[in-house]
Amino acid sequence: MASKSGSGTAGAAAVAEGGGASERTMRQVFVETVEGVMAHNPGVAVVLAEISRDAFRPGPRVINVGIREQAMVGVGSGLALSGLRPVVHTYAPFLVERPFEQIKLDFGHQDVGGVFVSIGGSYDDPVWGRTHQAPGDVALFDTLPGWRIHVPGHADEVEPVVRAALASDDRVYIRLSLRQNAVARPVAEGFTEVRRGSAGVVVAVGPMLDPVLEATAGVDLTVLYATTVRPFDGRGLRAAVSGGRADVLLVEPYLEGTSAFRVGEALADVPHRLRSLGVRRDAELRAYGTAEDHDSAHDLDVVGIAAAVRRMFGSAAV
Numbered sequence: 001m002a003s004k005s006g007s008g009t010a011g012a013a014a015v016a017e018g019g020g021a022s023e024r025t026m027r028q029v030f031v032e033t034v035e036g037v038m039a040h041n042p043g044v045a046v047v048l049a050e051i052s053r054d055a056f057r058p059g060p061r062v063i064n065v066g067i068r069e070q071a072m073v074g075v076g077s078g079l080a081l082s083g084l085r086p087v088v089h090t091y092a093p094f095l096v097e098r099p100f101e102q103i104k105l106d107f108g109h110q111d112v113g114g115v116f117v118s119i120g121g122s123y124d125d126p127v128w129g130r131t132h133q134a135p136g137d138v139a140l141f142d143t144l145p146g147w148r149i150h151v152p153g154h155a156d157e158v159e160p161v162v163r164a165a166l167a168s169d170d171r172v173y174i175r176l177s178l179r180q181n182a183v184a185r186p187v188a189e190g191f192t193e194v195r196r197g198s199a200g201v202v203v204a205v206g207p208m209l210d211p212v213l214e215a216t217a218g219v220d221l222t223v224l225y226a227t228t229v230r231p232f233d234g235r236g237l238r239a240a241v242s243g244g245r246a247d248v249l250l251v252e253p254y255l256e257g258t259s260a261f262r263v264g265e266a267l268a269d270v271p272h273r274l275r276s277l278g279v280r281r282d283a284e285l286r287a288y289g290t291a292e293d294h295d296s297a298h299d300l301d302v303v304g305i306a307a308a309v310r311r312m313f314g315s316a317a318v
Contacts (some may be wrong), residue, residue, distance in 0.1 A: 026176040027119050029158040031055045034087055037166050044085045044166055047076045051090040051119070073099040077106035080114050085166055092118035092134035092175070100140060108144045113169045115162075121177040122254050122279050126288040135255045135279035138229065141173050142258065148172045149230035151206035151253070156184035157227055177253070179207035179291070185225055190233030193240065197221040200247035200313050201240045203259075205229055208251045208300065215305035219313055232259060234266030246272035249312055251305060255279050256298075275312050277305060 031052070038044045038061060045061040049072040056062045061084075065071045069090065076086035088095065095118045096103070107114055122135035141147045148170050150161045158176065165172040185192055194209065197220040204212035205226050212223060222240050226233065229252075241248070246267060252258055256278035263274055280298050287293075295301040299308065 029155045033159045033162045046087045049090045069094045070099040073102035080112035086114045089117045091120040096137040115165045115172045117174045123294045124178040139258045151175045153181045153206040154184035160187045181210040191224040191236040195223040202249045205252045211302045214302045232262035237266045246270045250276045252278040
C-alpha cells in the first residue's frame, strides 16, 4: 500500500512497541498508574494473557493465565464476584473479539464491573497481520449494555481515565494506542470544544484530533474532541449544532460509522447531514504495510479527511 503524498497522520508521535523514544506510551502510563493504585488499594488485581507480563511487577495480584483469553476474562469475572476490582488487559482482538462470549456472560449477564484495557487499536502494529487488528472492538461493546468506553488521544490523558475507572464499580473499556496527538487535552465526560465555527461540526475521537485539526485549518467549522465515547454526549453535540448548520463529520479511529446511530439519536428531531470516517467496512486489506499506509487506505490521514471536509463543507472555506 502506498501512502498519499504529503499526508499527515495520527501516528506522528507514535513509537514502536517496546519504546525507544523519550515520550511515554499510553501503555507505560497505564501500567504505572495501575501499579501506583495497587500499592495502596488491595482490592485491585490484574489479569493478563502473556501480553505485558514483563511490564507489571510480579505479585499475587498480577495473574498471568497464559495464552487463554477466554480464561482471562472468566478469571477477571471471578475476581469481581469476590469483591475485587479486576483489570483485564491484552491486545484488542484478544481482549474483545476472541473472548466476547465470556464478556457478554461473565461480566454483562452477571452484572459485575471491571476495567478492560486494550492495546493495538485498529492497526497499530500492522507487521503482526490481521490477527492483531480489531477495528470492530467498540462496535462490539455497543451490542452490550452498561459499558463505559474511553479512547485517550495522548499518554497524559490515560492516568485520569484509569484512576477514575479503578475507583468506580462500572464496566469500563479503555482503548489505548501507539498513535498520539501532539498535546494532551483536558479529560472530560463529554465533548471538548477545540475550535468554534458556524458551518458545521467535526467530531474527532482520541488520536484523530491532530489530523482533523490540520485537515480543517482555514475552514469555518466547530471541532469537538472526545476521549469518552460511551456514554455518547448527545447533549453536547446538540449544543454544538444549535444556531448553525446541523451537518456533522464523524471521524473515529475504529470501524466506520460506529457512533453514527448515536449521532442520529441525538439529532433525531434536527434536520442534519452526517458523514462517517473510520476503518472502512468495504475493504479487507491484505497487505500489511505501515500504520500510515492503513491511514491512507481508510482516508484517515490528513489528505483523506481534508477531501471529506471539502466534499461536505466546500463552501465554508474562509
